[in-house]
Amino acid sequence: MRLKIIVTLSVLAGAILAWNLHRIFLQVPDEASQGAIFRIIYFHVPAAITSFTGFYIAMFTAVGYLIRRDLRLDSIAASINEVSLAFATITICTGSIWGRIIWGIWWTWDARLTSYFVCLLIYFGYFMLRRAIDDPTTRARLSAVLSIFACVDIVLVWKSIEWFRTQHPGPVLEIRGGGGMAPGMESPLWWNFLAFLMLATALVLIRTRQEAMRLEIDALRRYANAF
Amino acid sequence: MKFLRQTLAIAAKDLRSEIRGKEAVNASVSFALVILLLFSFAFDLEPAVIREIAGGLLWLIFAFAGTLILNRSFARELVNDCLDALLASPVSGAQLFFGKCLANYVLIVIVEGISLPFFVIFYDVIPQRLALLFLVMLLGTWGITVIGTMFSAMTVNLRLRELMLPTLIYPMLIPALIGAIELSRVLITGAPLADSLFWFRVLVAFNVIFTILALALVEIVLVG
Amino acid sequence: MSPQNFNFMFYGFTVAWLIIIGYVISIALREKKLRQELDRVKRMVEENEQANTRRRP
Numbered sequence: 001m002r003l004k005i006i007v008t009l010s011v012l013a014g015a016i017l018a019w020n021l022h023r024i025f026l027q028v029p030d031e032a033s034q035g036a037i038f039r040i041i042y043f044h045v046p047a048a049i050t051s052f053t054g055f056y057i058a059m060f061t062a063v064g065y066l067i068r069r070d071l072r073l074d075s076i077a078a079s080i081n082e083v084s085l086a087f088a089t090i091t092i093c094t095g096s097i098w099g100r101i102i103w104g105i106w107w108t109w110d111a112r113l114t115s116y117f118v119c120l121l122i123y124f125g126y127f128m129l130r131r132a133i134d135d136p137t138t139r140a141r142l143s144a145v146l147s148i149f150a151c152v153d154i155v156l157v158w159k160s161i162e163w164f165r166t167q168h169p170g171p172v173l174e175i176r177g178g179g180g181m182a183p184g185m186e187s188p189l190w191w192n193f194l195a196f197l198m199l200a201t202a203l204v205l206i207r208t209r210q211e212a213m214r215l216e217i218d219a220l221r222r223y224a225n226a227f
Numbered sequence: 228m229k230f231l232r233q234t235l236a237i238a239a240k241d242l243r244s245e246i247r248g249k250e251a252v253n254a255s256v257s258f259a260l261v262i263l264l265l266f267s268f269a270f271d272l273e274p275a276v277i278r279e280i281a282g283g284l285l286w287l288i289f290a291f292a293g294t295l296i297l298n299r300s301f302a303r304e305l306v307n308d309c310l311d312a313l314l315a316s317p318v319s320g321a322q323l324f325f326g327k328c329l330a331n332y333v334l335i336v337i338v339e340g341i342s343l344p345f346f347v348i349f350y351d352v353i354p355q356r357l358a359l360l361f362l363v364m365l366l367g368t369w370g371i372t373v374i375g376t377m378f379s380a381m382t383v384n385l386r387l388r389e390l391m392l393p394t395l396i397y398p399m400l401i402p403a404l405i406g407a408i409e410l411s412r413v414l415i416t417g418a419p420l421a422d423s424l425f426w427f428r429v430l431v432a433f434n435v436i437f438t439i440l441a442l443a444l445v446e447i448v449l450v451g
Numbered sequence: 452m453s454p455q456n457f458n459f460m461f462y463g464f465t466v467a468w469l470i471i472i473g474y475v476i477s478i479a480l481r482e483k484k485l486r487q488e489l490d491r492v493k494r495m496v497e498e499n500e501q502a503n504t505r506r507r508p
Contacts, residue, residue, distance in 0.1 A: 040463040047467070066447060086474040090467050097463040121398040128394060132385045141451060142381050145444050146395070149377075152440060153399050160402040160429050164409070167422070199471070206478055213485045220492045224499050 002205065009202040016195035020188050044094040046193035047087045048116070050200050054084030055119070059151040062144035071215060072208075074140035077147060078130065079207035083200050085123050092116050099171065108171035111162045118157050122150045136215060233318050237326025238333075244303070245334060251296045252334055259292040259342040263349055274351055281352045282412030286404055288342060289364075290371060293335045294393050297375030300327050301383040310383065320446035324380060328441075332372045339364055355417045363414065366430040367407030373434065374399050377441040380448050406430040 024042050058080035065073040092113060099108045107113070126146050133139040165172075245251055266284055270277065304310035313323055343364075347353060354360045378395050382388045406426040413423045 039460055043464065043467045083474075086470065090470045093466045093470060094463050097459060097466060101459045118398050118401055125391075125395040125398065128391060129381075129385075132387055132391060137451075138384075141447060145381065145448050148444065149399065149437075149440065152436065153402070156402040156429070156433060156436070157398075160405045163425060163429075164405050167409070203475070203478065206482070210478070210482055210485055213489055217485070217489050217492050220489075220496055224492065224496045 002209070006202045006205050009198045009205075013195045013198040013202065016191055016198075020191050020195065023188050040094050040098050042188055042192050044091055044098060045189055046196045047090040047094065048112075049193055050196040051084040051087035051091060051119075053197070054080050054087065054200060054204075055123070055154070056151055058084065059147050062147040065140055066144050071136055071140055072212065074136075074144065075208050075211035075215070076204070078143065079204045079211060081123060081126060081147070082207060083203045085120070085127075086203075087196065087200065088116060088120055088123070092120065103171040105171075109165075110170065110172055111158075111165040114165075115154075115158045115161050118161070119154055122153065126150065136218065230322060233322045234326040234329065237313075237318065237323055238329040241300075241327060241330035242333060245330070251299050252338060255292045255295045255334075255338045256341050258295055259288050259338060260345060262288050262291055263342070263345060267349065277350050278352055278416050279412065281346075281350060281415045282408045282410070284350075285343075285346055285411055286367065286408045288346070289335070289339050289368065290397070290400065290404060292338050292342065293368070293371050293375065294396070296331055296334050296338065297372070297379050297396075298389055298392050300331050300376055300379045302379070302388060305383065314450055320449040321442045323449070324376060324445040325442065327379075328372055328376045331376055332369060335368050335372060336365065339368065352415055354415050356414050356420075359420075360411065360414045363407055363410045363430075366427075366434065367403055369434050370403030370407075370430065370437065371396075371400060373437050373441055374403075377437075377445060377448070380445060402429055403433045406433070 020042070024039050058077045061073050061077040061080065065071075065077060095110075095113045095116070096106055099110065099113070100106050126143060129146060130139055130143050133142060266288075270280065270284070272280075301310065304313060314320070318326075374396050375392070378392055378399075382391045382395070385391060406429040409423055409426045410430075412418075413420055
């Protein structure tokens with residue numbers, strides 16, 4: 001049953017992405033000032049929203065662990081954080097390439113990219129903490145608390161870096177300017193977001209099962225060593 | 228009242244132990260002076276430019292030197308199972324945490340107070356509005372202390388404690404550090420303060436939010 | 452579609468796909484390693500239990 005869900009989600013996600021790529025390349029017109037490169041926004045922004053959604057769902061799952069003390073919730077939280085970290089990496093890499101074209105440099109301390117980099121660092125710390133703890137219960141407990149701190153902090157980081165950038169203006173990666181995008185141009189973005197969400201869910205399901213396997217291995221090893 | 232009395236008892240214990248030994252404060256002040264020296268090689272600039280970046284340099288020094296004190300905060304209790312004894316005592320996790328926070332705060336402020344005159348002399352930076360600068364130092368230091376003490380509690384039983392603490396806390400501290408750096412820069416260069424009042428709010432919001440969050444969650448971290 | 456910046460857009464998409472594919476491959480490798488270890492530990496537990504039952508006739 002679980003395998004069927006994973007396969008269905010992946011195939012649907014792949015189909016949407018393929019159909020969208022066709023739309024992005026052939027149907028959407030070029031943006032006036034940026035040329036072809038702006039199409040990268042169709043990967044950059046959905047990846048960003050997917051990863052942020054993931055981090056916050058993982059925080060609520062972590063809170064669920066602290067309330068119910070079910071290690072499966074901890075496995076789910078860790079898996080969601082890991083998949084979100086992968087999507088955050090995609091966000092930063094595509095943002096960097098976008099910046100290379102628009103501004104000629106590989107990295108701009110643009111508010112969004114900087115905040116994402118901080119996010120990345122915080123969650124690298126999260127996984128470092130998880131690796132440093134052997135006992136599953138302690139690991140679950142401490143990473144849940146760290147997850148809560150991280151998600152509260154990310155809001156403050158975002159706002160403060162944004163305000164810092166308004167006071168010290170620098171290169172900005174933006175497509176909208178004043179209002180939104182033209183209506184025809186915006187819908188592939190949301191379709192890609194849906195595809196990314198489905199892909200992320202499939203990956204989370206696979207990872208959660210792997211975490212459960214790891215817990216089973218630890219339990220069996222302890223049982224074997226007890227004799 | 229009982230909360231405060233027991234908290235102050237913990238804080239007094241830590242401060243008394245540190246004042247008698249003076250290990251952490253000495254190491255921290257030495258470290259701050261070494262960083263000041265290294266910065267002088269790294270940033271060999273004209274006085275006007277130095278004044279622009281002085282806020283940033285100052286808070287980098289405070290953040291790095293403060294970590295030495297924060298690291299020892301819970302680690303000093305591991306010897307002779309003192310941490311277990313404290314957790315088994317009637318003192319609650321929140322009281323233990325808050326007491327250590329207060330002690331760390333006093334120690335870090337002492338280190339900052341000793342480093343600031345050296346900074347002023349070495350870089351020829353005379354802050355215009357000293358009282359406000361002290362206020363910024365007090366606000367910013369509380370942010371560093373709260374997050375640092377909380378993560379010190381989290382990492383106390385890990386092998387790589389000294390490595391993990393800086394890695395975990397510096398990204399978390401970015402809103403407080405940006406706020407403190409910006410306010411310090413404005414106060415040192417003499418720029419108009421009106422544009423930067425937002426950063427006071429950021430600092431206060433950061434301190435309030437994370438103090439409440441830490442007090443709420445520290446029992447889970449320490450005990451389970 | 453204008454040729455302006457076409458190369459970099461291609462690089463951008465390639466990077467995104469490479470990261471996704473790389474991550475999926477790393478998950479698959481981890482799965483294989485975990486399965487092997489699970490089988491090994493299960494065999495170890497079975498051997499232990501057989502040794503115990505033989506010792507207590």
